[in-house]
Amino acid sequence: MRLLTVTHFFESHGGGIEVVAGELCRALADIGHQAIWAASDADALPVDPRFETLPLACSNPIERLTGLPMPIPLPRSLAKLNQAVAAADAVIVHDALYATSLAAAHAARRFGKSLILCQHIAAIPFAAASMRLLMKAANRLVTEPMLRSADQIVFISDTVRSDFAHVPTRRSPQLVFNGVDSELFRPGQRQRAAFNLPESGKLAAFVGRFVEKKGLSVLREVARLRPDISFALAGSGPVDPSAWGLPNIHILGRLSRERVADLFRSADLLLLPSIGEGYPLVIQEAMACGLPVICSEESARADPLAARWLYGIPINLREPIMTARRVVDAVDGLIPEPAIQSQMARYAASAYNWSHMATEIARLANLLIEAKRHPFL
Numbered sequence: 001m002r003l004l005t006v007t008h009f010f011e012s013h014g015g016g017i018e019v020v021a022g023e024l025c026r027a028l029a030d031i032g033h034q035a036i037w038a039a040s041d042a043d044a045l046p047v048d049p050r051f052e053t054l055p056l057a058c059s060n061p062i063e064r065l066t067g068l069p070m071p072i073p074l075p076r077s078l079a080k081l082n083q084a085v086a087a088a089d090a091v092i093v094h095d096a097l098y099a100t101s102l103a104a105a106h107a108a109r110r111f112g113k114s115l116i117l118c119q120h121i122a123a124i125p126f127a128a129a130s131m132r133l134l135m136k137a138a139n140r141l142v143t144e145p146m147l148r149s150a151d152q153i154v155f156i157s158d159t160v161r162s163d164f165a166h167v168p169t170r171r172s173p174q175l176v177f178n179g180v181d182s183e184l185f186r187p188g189q190r191q192r193a194a195f196n197l198p199e200s201g202k203l204a205a206f207v208g209r210f211v212e213k214k215g216l217s218v219l220r221e222v223a224r225l226r227p228d229i230s231f232a233l234a235g236s237g238p239v240d241p242s243a244w245g246l247p248n249i250h251i252l253g254r255l256s257r258e259r260v261a262d263l264f265r266s267a268d269l270l271l272l273p274s275i276g277e278g279y280p281l282v283i284q285e286a287m288a289c290g291l292p293v294i295c296s297e298e299s300a301r302a303d304p305l306a307a308r309w310l311y312g313i314p315i316n317l318r319e320p321i322m323t324a325r326r327v328v329d330a331v332d333g334l335i336p337e338p339a340i341q342s343q344m345a346r347y348a349a350s351a352y353n354w355s356h357m358a359t360e361i362a363r364l365a366n367l368l369i370e371a372k373r374h375p376f377l
Contacts, residue, residue, distance in 0.1 A: 002034040004088035006104040008071055012043040016281045017094050017120050020178050025051040027358030038084055040071040054084050072099045082107045090114040090365040096146035097138055114368035117150035122163035124213055124276025127317040151368045157278030157302035178281050179354030185288040187345050190266040202229045205267035207282045210237030215273030220244050221324030264289040273315050288348035290341040294330050309344040
């Protein structure tokens with residue numbers, strides 16, 4: 001099958017959805033399908049002979065102003081996207097609330113192509129009331145209609161599936177977890193010296209974009225409350241942690257997947273106080289390394305079978321100091337148990353698999369294609 005994947009950015013932008021899309025394209029190609037990936041041309045294109053890329057010229061004022069990654073395709077790009085949709089057997093869109101997703105969904109309806117919507121997130125409880133209202137309206141006016149109209153919905157988190165359970169869909173939504181490269185993300189020796197990090201003392205890792213929804217305000221307060229803990233921050237974005245003036249903050253910048261795996265093996269825990277996310281890929285990757293995880297309650301419930309290993313706490317970005325105290329209590333209560341960490345790593349390696357994800361997505365696409373070919377069978 002010729003399968004067109006559509007996202008807002010390519011994986012070089014640094015977001016989790018983009019990383020998932022890239023891994024899924026590779027896995028689809030590895031099991032014998034023709035994979036094409038269309039996204040904004042704002043970043044470097046992935047170089048991989050296994051799949052084609054379709055860069056779309058976009059403007060991106062919203063991200064510059066607010067930090068929200070919302071590129072807007074230019075008219076000439078919409079024509080390119082329409083051609084790609086017309087040539088595809090099925091279209092795989094990642095998340096509804098992007099202009100690229102809306103354009104691809106419109107083109108799929110126009111050309112009668114099967115549309116699979118992979119929904120990663122639900123509502124984002126921003127600190128600002130205006131942003132919360134905007135998010136609520138966007139889900140009501142955009143996400144929910146997309147969920148109703150798509151041929152097949154795939155949720156990557158049980159929490160997100162529950163949040164949208166009230167929305168009627170054409171077919172029963174499927175829960176398909178993101179995969180993990182278990183050859184790369186696995187337990188091993190720590191390598192703090194390679195990152196110029198303190199060899200002694202507790203080390204908390206953060207991996208993600210430096211934006212409000214990732215809980216940077218909470219992380220800042222945790223670092224202030226616990227100067228005895230070192231914090232290694234991998235990522236980039238409009239929030240500048242170096243401006244906090246905290247000596248226990250170590251900014252590593254954007255890291256390759258290999259270096260992220262090394263960081264996880266070097267840390268004592270992953271701290272991800274983010275909001276409005278389904279099941280961030282970095283949580284699954286940390287689990288595969290045997291690294292304890294402190295995250296939001298929503299993310300901790302994303303996989304019911306994995307919830308026993310994750311330390312979920314209520315995250316409220318409107319009250320970062322109170323939330324930080326909850327995080328500190330969780331950190332202090334975190335007692336490493338090697339046997340349990342090994343059990344968690346084995347579960348992640350077996351339950352989260354890119355090949356399995358690709359096979360399931362391809363199976364759903366094939367069912368949809370056959371249903372369109374033989375609508376009365």
